[in-house]
Amino acid sequence: MSFSGKPTNIVELAIENDGFWPNLSMAEFQNGYRLPAEYLVDLLTAELTTAMIEVNRDLAELKARWQGAGVSSVESADTTVLPERTFQAQTYKRAVYCRAKASLLTQFATIIRRDSAENLGKELPDRPETFLAFSQQAVRSLQGRGRITAALL
Template sequence: MSFSGKPTTLVDRAIPNDGFWPDLGVADFQTIYRLPAEYLEELLVEGLTTAMGEVNRDLAKRKTAWQAAGITSVENADPQLLPERGFYAAVYKRAVYCRAKAQLLQQFATVNRRAEAANLAKESPDTEAQFLSFSQQAVRLIQGRGRITAVLL
């Protein structure tokens, strides 16, 4: 069920990744992050694909370092090389799904713009900022950095 009370039709479609980071599922995204039912499959796929590319770019240095250590896939990594592989795969998905939701929520006004359907929780810049923050926290966690970075000037 979406924010509007309309039943959500789950899209059983995989978004293939680069082989190193886990593949993503549109249905998982819809289920976990409760996207509005009004979004078409193509919009969801585009949002996930874009967010995936951005997160992959953010994590390029971490990927290179892990590959240099002999890790070829996060989900299937040797437990001796990456004992927290399941955790990192889950955090990666959180980074992508939160970034995609942040981007997609801002498009809701163009998808369904009836006065009675306006819902500030879906369209608010604060909601976008919150989900972008969730995504960035997940990226920083994979990078081995904390939530805050301070630099001595």
Template sequence: MNLSGMPQADLQSINVDVPGNGYYPALSTAHFIEHYAIAQEYASKSDVLLEKLLYAQAEINQELANTQLTNGQTLSAAQALFYKRAVYSKAKASLLVSKLGSTHRDSATAQSQAAIDNHEHWLRESINAMRQLQGLSPNLTVELL
């Protein structure tokens, strides 16, 4: 069941894996649906979820392009956790903005305000996860003046 109390679609039948590049971990639409309370209207559209995940993944990878998180090894378990949180949160925020355009005009004001608040929340979650991930880098140093 999802948060609305409605039965959820079979996650395995709609699961699409988003491969990592060997350095960053792989993602999955089933994990995204289950752990980030994706609305049923999007949960059954694996192509929409895949698009949002790929876009978020590309944005996060671009933001991390100049950050050396490890010394040529794969990410640690904690780093992988924060990486996934950053990508999934950014994708969730993107889905919430998409939902703003699909609401009916009579209830759009209240729904759009709630969605904007949620959108900002999920963007903050993504940024916080990025900061945590970057904070785990063994290459960060502080120089005393």
């Protein structure tokens, strides 16, 4: 159900990834991240694809390191090489889905086109900054960096 009370049509669509990182599911994204029904499937697909590409770039060094250790696919990795492969795959998806939702939330006010849209965007707990932070936390977790990094200058 959407913010407006309209039922959300769940779309069974797979977003193909690069073969190393897991493929993404539009249905999983819609169900797990409560997306408003007002979003068109084309917009959802575009934002999910863009987020996937951005996260893949952020994780390029990690991918190279894991490939050097013999991992050809995160989901099917040998558990002796990548013992937490299921967790890593789920964390990757969280990074992408949260980044896509952050981008989509900034567009919601323009989609509904009501006077209350500006206030709605400011008052809702689902704010773009929150989901972008969730995405970055997931990326940092995959990189093994934790939530904060400090450097001695």
